[in-house]
Amino acid sequence: MSLFTGWRAALRIARRDAMRAKGRSALVVAMIALPVLGVTAADITYRSIDSTEAEQLTAQMGAADALFSDPGMGPLQQMPDGRGYDIAGDERPEGEVPPIDMRTAFPKGGRAISIQSVPASVTTAYGLTNTEIVEFRTSDPMARGKIDLVEGAYPHGNGEMAATEPFLKSSGLHIGSRTTVDSAGRTYTITGVVEQPDDLKSQQLYADPGAVIAPWQAAADRDRKVLPPNTGSTEWLVKGSGSAGIGWGDVLAANKTGALVVSRQVVLDPPPDSEVPMAQSASYSYGNDSGEASAALVTVVAMALLEIVLLAGPAFAVGARRSRRQLGLVGTCGGDRRHVRAVVLSGGLVLGAIGAVTGVAAGLLLTVAFRPLIEDWAGQRFGSLLLKPTELLVIAALGLVTGLLAAFAPAVVAARQSVLESLTGRRGVRRSSRVLPTVGACVLALGVAIAVFGGTSGSSTLVAGGSVVAELGLLACIPVIVGLLGRLGRRLPLSPRMALRDAARNRGRTAPAVAAVMAAVAGSVAIATYMSSSLAESDQDYRPMLSKGTMVVSSTDAKAAERLPLARASVEQHITVTGGHADFSRVWAGSDCNVYYEDESTCGSIELVKPTGKGHTCPLNTKGAKELAARLSAEEHRQMMRSPACTDEYNSWGSLSSDANNIVVGGPELLRTYAKLDDPAAAAALKAGTPVLLNQAYAKDGEVTLKTVHTYNAKDEKNRKLHPGPARTSTDRMKVYVADAEYAATPGIRMILPQRTAERLGLHTEPSGSVYAVPHPPSDAEEQRVSAAIDQAGGGLWLQTERIPGDRESIILLILTLFAGVVTLGAAAITTGLAKADAEADLTTLSAIGAPPRVRRSLSGFQCLVVALTGVLLGTAAGLVPAVALRLVDLHNAMQQMRKEPMESAFTPIVLPWATIGILAVVVPLLAGLLAAALTRSRLTLARRAG
Template sequence: MSFLPGWRAAFRIARRDALRSRGRSALVVAMIALPVLGVTAADVTYRSSTPTAAEELTATLGSADAVFSSAGIGPVQVEQLPDLRTYDVPPGATQPDSATAKPVDVPGAFPKGSRYVTEQSVPATVTTRHGIANIEIVELRTSDPAVRGKLDLVDGTYPEGRDEVVATERFLEATGLGIGSRTTLRGPEQTYTITGSVEVHSNLARSALYAEPGAVVAPWKAAAARDDKVVPPDPGDTKWLVQGAAGAGVTWQDVLAANRKGVLVLSRQVALDPPPDSEVPLAARAGSGFPDDSMELSAAVVTVVAMAVLEVVLLAGPAFAVGARRSRRQLGLLGTCGGDRSQVRAVVLAGGAVLGGFGAVAGVVGGLGLTVLCRPMIEGWTESRFGTLEIRVQELLAIALIGFVTGILAALAPAIVAGRQSVLESLTGRRGTRRSSRILPAVGCVALAGGIAVAVVGGTGGDTTLVVGGSIVAELGVLACIPVIVGFLGRFGSRLPLSPRMALRDAARNRGRTAPAVAAVMAAVAGTVAIATYTTSVTAEHAYDHVPMLTPGTAALVSSESGTADQLPLARAAVEQNLAVSGGRADFGRVWVGSDCAVHHEEEDGCGTLELVKPTGKGHNCPLQGPGARKLAEGLSADAHKKLMGSPACVDEYTQAYSFNSGPAKIVVGDTAVLTSYAKIDDPGAARALANGTPVLLNPAYAKDGRVTLKAVHTYSEQDKENRKLHPGKARTTTERLAVYVAPARYAATPGIRMIMPQGTADRLGLHTQDHGSFYTVAHPPTEAEQQALRAAFAQVGNAAYLQSERGPSSRDEDVVMLILALFAGVVTLGAAAITTGLAKADAEADLTTLSAVGAPPGVRRSLSGFQCLVVALTGVLLGTVAGVVPAVSLRLIDLRDAMESMRAEPMDSAYTPIVLPWETIGLLALVVPVLAGLLAAAFAGKRLTLTRRAG
């Protein structure tokens, strides 16, 4: 019976104390509310951005009941799963050839009384404000109610005639067009007016036009039938959005009936309420149902939640400890009035419950508000709309409960300390003598060493569980050592000025307040550094594995198969007018023998081939190919393998397959401009060789004694009359030993080119040549608007050429991730340092009063606050950087193990697995954030101090 009145009084005292010390209470509530806010926002965002089964069906079906489509194998019975994840032909059924199969009467499979809307897409080229763009046009009656939910009108009106279309917002943004603009479909030259903009909720990045059924494909086919120059359209399969009669929907029996006619059906009713496996022929034949795709919470999510709780405890705990010390006289009076130690502990715990409850509620409400506020930004990142703002009350209650319990846990240690304190110490304000534990640092060192060892073993063995477990143990070991590290800080301030010396000594003297804050900063920074290190390392690996199509900073204008040499000047003028060309132009030609392979692809007697014959022997054969390659690869380190792969003998075996296509032999006809502007060879000897008619060989592995073997196989087509006049007779093979200038080995990896041949040499050898294109040095890769302008210009010359550009490895996503991580760690660091500074100020108010009374200048108070904040932030960042490297390195060891296994299976595969520290992120956290924290703390610390009489 006495339990409730005792706790009732404890809660009343705790509430009054929280209202009396509003600043300290606000700090505690903020630190509990912030993680709760983040977890709430993440939960609501994840639930809202992850489409449910019903929302996915709406994105596919709109408001229709089902979508019908042909299986593409003719009127043959098929079997499907209720959600149409897969389908198959039943055993014993004959599957006809799809090319000769009769068309399926899909509308004949609709339930009686149904209505439908057809959907069919076709790739097309349309005019834009900048030029022309390659997009997709969809024939779909967008104004039909059955389409609602699949896409919706944002602005303007739906198309009403066959000369009107609506466009996605992404199309309008990329093309510079707007509502009321006109665009022309290239080929049939049909012009349409854009009457409105629509939004595809499941894919905001889609660039497409939507026209009425029959407004695009049919007129296009008619134009192609009238004019041979018009290329007929290549539409995709037609789909039918079907609404059942009188709201009956499309049942499973309707689906089975359609399957018997060779029609596939995705029904909303069936997908949301599927029949038992016994009624699904495909599932029954398989003998069991198909596995559920639902995912359980991973160990990583649990670890993140645990670390968030740990950070709250670490940061809020000192606040409760300071609060208990500030209220120690009140707690002592409670003891003089007959209160026992359990009641003193109850008062402190009640404070944790009160502030934890306030923080939990504020965090949940703030998380919901933050999600609503940032919803447009999140939808832009994910490129899809939220179906609804999904709020799961049970999950939010669980998150709030975690915040509430965390507040109690943070007050647990201060409550135990307050309960053990004697009444005399409480009334006099004496803190007694405190000694640091000598066992805890020793345990921490052992845990640190053991955790690192376990993480490394897990990395080398490929066990992610050991990596995660070892990293957590190592981080806990660092946490255990932090009080000792903080204690050592006081020894470094003996020769420093007053403010930094006092800040270091205050941190060392009040380890119970400083160490948890440093630990919280360390935990946040460790996670950021770990992810940033891993991401930076993977980015470096991708950059190494990236095979460039062209040399950096260049673009190539290449003649198309239908183009002719006399059209290239116009294409070159278009490039020079629309592209950011920053250097000169280097023209090049292609070379061939016999029948032209670029014209006659499928002639029975083939076409002429020109080949650079690679000599055999050491220095010519790649050691990573052939017998002994696997054994050699197993004994190579990643750096040695990288060096060998970059050697002339091996580099041509994998880079040329992804490079600019200059022909099978990788020989171009050109002059010194190609040598200097594209191959980047600044060699007077090579320039003189080209001028004198000597080819320049870029890959030394093809040369022997300064010569290359050029093999030509002459074949002739009956249609190739010009070649037959020059070289009459049957196919023949000729071999030429050609003297060349051998460029240094570092140029062997020049994309797409093995040898540059002067025009005179090609003429002397009787080879066919033709102007094939130009290389340009560009200031930046072509933008979307520049590409549209170039397509329009190329279309004016009959699409006689196309442009290739080198964009390099993309790291935009990784850069954004690291920026977000750095900002997150920076905010936590600033918050932890600010809270610690505020607690230090509250805890040392009497000392500051004494300092002012003995004549210290007013600026000392401000500089002292700044240095206190700087000490906490800098110490936590440095320790967090060290702790964060452990899991990152261990995970990279797993990647190295996988790469080595792949290399043993295929010796040519790269085993390069670098470990690269994110110095920019580390520099931002180690230099900018602590200094900023110190400056902010100094700026918000008041100079004036009201002198009061010290109690006791």
């Protein structure tokens, strides 16, 4: 028999065997097809979103030939792509360079349209909101690709606008709605929905040139107001006069006038460096992360191959055992071990080919079907659905090869069986190897040691290597761990006892499935743990502008402060307030520099003098700070940073007070609502006229020192009467109520002065705003309603909320959890299906001796539960090794940075993602068991034994 003839017969046998065992074949095809599907969809999505240079230029300049702009530096020189540019020549212009007449920079015969934006307040369905209005003729053919119409019509004339979909969702408006630009007082009709293909999440309004800014400027001139400063930034889309576009000569000519040009023709076909003046004096290079992307792609493909081998391998083993009589007949007909191996490997080839083709086709179809969802999630449109035939063939080939790899070990085992064993159906007795688990335990310990050493020494390479070694060691220990499961069920009821013993007896089927679950869960838990820890670190370093759970309504000047009662009424009407509110006033000395800021040298000042010595001076901000930091642990450094003496050094931000020393005037309500200080003694002190000091580092013997400079501004006649003559400096020591150390980090407030104390010290006060305790930040609709009421009352007030960061990466964590859960369910389901196929005789015997029908369901459920729970627990342990080690690397680097810069935080927590672990360790195994029990038939049709 020739080699070709033998393989042809083997393929025919494998094809017929696959058709007879449709259920098992479908499982193998599904496990090969699913990872291939995922890799195919990821490849197509990545290639489609990763825009080409031409697609990026289209998103930047639409259908125009070039994008012109004025950097404001006069004649310049630039690189061909326009990313690098500088002033031409060695002499820098003195003073501000006047804007150029862009028409002199355009090539002769060219046509141009302008793009100019301005921030504005516009009315919405709920009230008033701030957004960006872009004056751009979106209906012009040159705009295609930069701005596209989604629905409705482009705006035409001075009374129409188009809006992006995110703006409409936030504002509650729609096509046909009317919105008013608040500052200009003109109303516009929304005629269509447009989008930026490269930024689908932008919230903007579009109008024709001259429709918004010119009327706004006219209104501003009439009312003697000034437009926002960034309205002067203008870009131009330019179309050349001929079909050649705008060449490098046109770019150089425009550079001489002071224009920066990004030309489509030049970028796609750049001139040689000898023709680029800037290239002669400077060298520019741009980062290339293709190496990292390739490494990530290789990692994903390797993980997919591992999952297929681990899950599909037992299926081939079960298939070989169920076909052992057929394989024995091959031997009786003159076939040797080569032919038996060929039959089993042919099964891998046939099913691998079907799975690979199915996976690639399904990946393509699903990407096309879910393209809008993928684009919305990515925030940009595909330039085109880009297919790389070579890459798709490689992915399909990997699926095919993986099917062969999964069938390799079962083929070797099947070939070793004697013909007598195959024909009689005996499996023989094999003892488990003691060498493999011993070596695995040693490798596991070695890998953990390497990872921990790498973490403490700051080597990410050692961490990665040690983690891989540890996981391989744990994989080698899985058969022994599975074998120990059988001993746990001695006193359990029938179904769980049989499930545990079946798992232990059939380790060749159970161990790979447990390993597959472990691999998926380990990766998810590792990433989730690292992300949760990093988020906790960033939350610790975050400097809030307002106290948690509060919202502030503030005024800009004394005239606006008169409208605070109306603003307070609006807030209480439209926003849920749980803890009441507290009014506060700003305080200053001398002239009101919050208004007269042109000459700050004549402004008064208030300084809360900080005593020196222990408990007052921050040790991390002294001469011996580096030596001190070298002796501190990360936790000791963190505690010192959080002490009252040091907290102001890095946490002095706040928006409640306009004074640099964060001193405000208020009453007991401010303590309770904003500082969260519910202390009757502190409230009584304020009522009695005693200031409350929140940062105890400024107090010595219960007193503080307040240094005040009283002066006046020549333009401030009111304060000139109050402070005639030269500047006067006064220093006052006064008793204060000192709050506990935990209140030193209150954002924006260091000390609260009673009104009468401020007057006694000769300070000026003015109502500034109100603080509200709210259960959650207000929604867009609530903010817009309040903003509208404030604007209707006369403006000059603003609403500020503190959106404390949190759950920023919850979507990624959810995706990781879902991925690990799906793999866990799939592996458990496949193992249960194989167990049912492999133990059909045992189940028949159970039914024959009178076992109730529910035993079959409960047995399937517990078999599924055993695989899922074992894999999840081992995967969680394996995933914590790299996560903890990487956090040790971060700690090592943070400690080094802290010793160089003592005020840099070294806080590097390790936070376990309990929600993710809980879902994987409890919810997913229970769900797997329940689904297996629910989908298993209770009754079995008894078949007559053969022979």
